[in-house]
Amino acid sequence: MVVAIDGPAGVGKSTIAKMIAQECNFYYLNSGSFYRAYTYLHVQEGKDPMDFPSVLQTAKHYVLTVDEGHICVDGKNIEDQLHTRDVDRYVAKVSAYPPLREFVNEQLRRISKDIDVVVEGRDITTVVFPDAELKCYFDAKPEVRAERRYKQHPEGQDYESVLREIIERDHIDRTKPVGALQVAQGALYIDTSYLTMGQVCEKVLSAIFTLKGE
Numbered sequence: 001m002v003v004a005i006d007g008p009a010g011v012g013k014s015t016i017a018k019m020i021a022q023e024c025n026f027y028y029l030n031s032g033s034f035y036r037a038y039t040y041l042h043v044q045e046g047k048d049p050m051d052f053p054s055v056l057q058t059a060k061h062y063v064l065t066v067d068e069g070h071i072c073v074d075g076k077n078i079e080d081q082l083h084t085r086d087v088d089r090y091v092a093k094v095s096a097y098p099p100l101r102e103f104v105n106e107q108l109r110r111i112s113k114d115i116d117v118v119v120e121g122r123d124i125t126t127v128v129f130p131d132a133e134l135k136c137y138f139d140a141k142p143e144v145r146a147e148r149r150y151k152q153h154p155e156g157q158d159y160e161s162v163l164r165e166i167i168e169r170d171h172i173d174r175t176k177p178v179g180a181l182q183v184a185q186g187a188l189y190i191d192t193s194y195l196t197m198g199q200v201c202e203k204v205l206s207a208i209f210t211l212k213g214e
């Protein structure tokens with residue numbers, strides 16, 4: 001079974017997807033980690049992340065694997081390197097390059113073949129797995145998402161800057177020529193603004209149990 005989850009930054013996709021994966025014993029895939037990993041690896045090589053064809057070359061040079069939800073290169077977990085200022089600054093633009101999207105999508109489909117999986121991102125319900133057994137769209141007001149992100153790293157940027165970046169990121173994510181964030185037909189729409197993580201998880205689990213006839 002494929003459970004596909006899309007939604008904007010800070011809405012709770014990773015948190016809930018991991019909870020569902022653990023509860024149902026499904027594999028967990030975070031597609032944003034692929035875009036982050038390629039951005040990181042390219043910058044690490046001292047190359048220009050705005051030269052998108054060259055980022056694709058870098059991507060093709062490395063083999064990414066996923067170990068218990070963590071992205072690895074040559075077997076080494078690089079998760080800690082994926083949320084730096086540099087990666088945050090460039091990843092939205094890098095991820096808008098259609099050939100790179102196609103490259104990432106092929107890998108997501110290959111990894112997910114014949115297994116039970118929860119996959120989250122921006123275009124999972126629309127492009128990568130439009131026929132997923134369960135499609136979910138999580139939403140929340142930008143102010144709520146900024147507050148959640150700010151609380152994750154109170155030592156980092158102030159709330160106003162976090163909110164500004166969330167709004168900018170939303171704009172890029174929603175206006176991408178390919179793979180833009182949108183609510184897929186037939187998706188379970190959940191506004192998480194005033195729900196606890198447990199309540200969101202319950203809604204998704206209930207949909208999975210219904211599908212399984214449990």
Ligand SMILES: Nc1ncnc2c1ncn2[C@@H]1O[C@H](COP(=O)(O)OP(=O)(O)O)[C@@H](O)[C@H]1O
Pocket residue numbers: 007008009010011012013014015016148149152192195196197200
């Ligand atoms: N329903 C919720 N209520 C309160 N906080 C939440 C909720 N869902 C997620 N969070 C918190 O919001 C932050 C961002 O969640 P995350 O799962 O990283 O979002 P995303 O993967 O969509 O970017 C995390 O600190 C998480 O614990």
Ligand SMILES: Nc1ccn([C@H]2C[C@H](O)[C@@H](COP(=O)(O)OP(=O)(O)O)O2)c(=O)n1
Pocket residue numbers: 008009010031032033035036091092093095096120121122123124169173179
């Ligand atoms: N399927 C996906 C997943 C992520 N992206 C983009 C969206 C973001 O700008 C980056 C990083 O995604 P990620 O989910 O890690 O971002 P956030 O944690 O929500 O800030 O990649 C995408 O275009 N398509």
